[in-house]
Amino acid sequence: MELYKAPKEDIERHNNNKCCDEHKYDYCCPKSPCAYPILFECAQGTGVDIPKLDSSKAFAPRSLGCVTIDTSCLKNPVVKFDFDSVIKYKDKENDQPTTLIFGLFKTCDNRQEIPCGTWEFAITFTNTPLQELTTSFNFTHCECNSCPGCCTYTVKIIDAISDRGDEFSVCNTSLSVMAKSGH
Known part of the structure; x- marks a missing residue:
């Protein structure tokens, strides 16, 4: 058979x-x-401690995390990036503003890193011996009709400005990115 x-x-x-x-x-x-039709990627970032800022020394940028999304399938991608974190701050007898500057950078298809924007966290306490604060900090970045490709978005603290002795801790960082086709 x-x-x-x-x-x-x-x-x-x-x-x-x-x-x-x-x-x-x-x-x-x-x-x-x-x-x-809609892409979503997310990642937990790394925390960073910034002990005793000193205005006489140059600040070395610190990475807080990255997330990658591949928009190759999308036509004229519209991309929305979100960053969330918790900042713990200690002020040691300082009535001058203290500032952290966050930068968002993008690298697509293993090419050169491109700056997307900066965001500032600033705080001032007045005439008190020691102040501590825990607060949230977040920002959003949107790109319309961007080029399709595989892109990694990285958040860094690119500068910290203080007159003396302030301490920061940036923790519980979360990064997310969504993309869809544009018109």
Whole structure:
């Protein structure tokens, strides 16, 4: 008794349909085989302690985390980036403002890092021997009709400005990015 063999064309069609069902957008984006109309990526960042700021020394930038999103499948991507954190601050007898400057940078398809913007956290306490504060800090950045590609967004503290002795801790950092096709 001979077993039935399906014609070669039927087998290929079945395999192609199965593949198309499982990887509907594969033709569009080899980097992301299962892209959707709206993309979302998120990451937990790293915290950083900034002990005793000294205005006489240059500040070394510190990275707080990064998140990567692949918008290769999207036409004229609209991208929204969100950063959230908690800042713990100690002021040692200082009535001058103390400032942290956060920078957002983007690197797409392993090319050069591009600055996207800066955001400032500033605080001043007046004539008190020691003050402590814990507060949230966040910012949002939007890009319309950006170029499609695989992009990594990185948040850094790029500068800290203080006259003397202030201490910061930036913790509980969270980064998220959403993207969809634009018009």
